[in-house]
Amino acid sequence: MNFKSKVFSVAAASIFALSLGTSAMASTASVSQEITGNEEDGNTLTATLTNINFDALPYSHSVQYSEGEFTLTVNDLRGTYEGWAVSVSSGTFEYQGEVVGDWDISADNFALIGILDPVYVAGQSIDGGLVSTSNTGTLDQSRNVLNAESGSGAGKYTQDLGVKLTVPADRPVGDYIATVTVSLDAAPGQGGEN
Numbered sequence: 001m002n003f004k005s006k007v008f009s010v011a012a013a014s015i016f017a018l019s020l021g022t023s024a025m026a027s028t029a030s031v032s033q034e035i036t037g038n039e040e041d042g043n044t045l046t047a048t049l050t051n052i053n054f055d056a057l058p059y060s061h062s063v064q065y066s067e068g069e070f071t072l073t074v075n076d077l078r079g080t081y082e083g084w085a086v087s088v089s090s091g092t093f094e095y096q097g098e099v100v101g102d103w104d105i106s107a108d109n110f111a112l113i114g115i116l117d118p119v120y121v122a123g124q125s126i127d128g129g130l131v132s133t134s135n136t137g138t139l140d141q142s143r144n145v146l147n148a149e150s151g152s153g154a155g156k157y158t159q160d161l162g163v164k165l166t167v168p169a170d171r172p173v174g175d176y177i178a179t180v181t182v183s184l185d186a187a188p189g190q191g192g193e194n
Helices: 003-021
Strands: 045-049 064-076 084-090 110-115 119-123 130-132 143-148 155-167 180-185
Antiparallel strands (some): 045 064, 064 155
């Protein structure tokens, strides 16, 4: 056997011996992902209403009516699935004209006359746990309109709310302005009437 053949034979035997003596090693790794509240959007639960500007009414010796529709938007970015409840109420329509006297229109002349089903926008679906109420009536008191039970409501939803203003006869010309308040309870809604 020449020198090259001996070196090759020894090298091949060494590689073979190493391959027989080596065992495979397995290991495991852990992977985690944390989901936090949406800091960019404030990790919040919000409810807002669109403004309504009723069409102008002419001066009249008779009672008149104006009807319109708010759009309520609820957006739950907390990621907690804790539920919530939304209510609306109104203050007095304060007279902004030039005629001296008490011409305000009481909030009991402003009524919630229709509560439509909520509409899905984003996030958790509406199915199961999102409850629209039938709590119509005057808005001089708080009216519960939409609830999310515990385990639901982790999304963005809209809901149309029909309203009607009864304008007493002989109201002087000018604007009448009211503030409508949206109350949001960050606890599971119970589907109650108020």
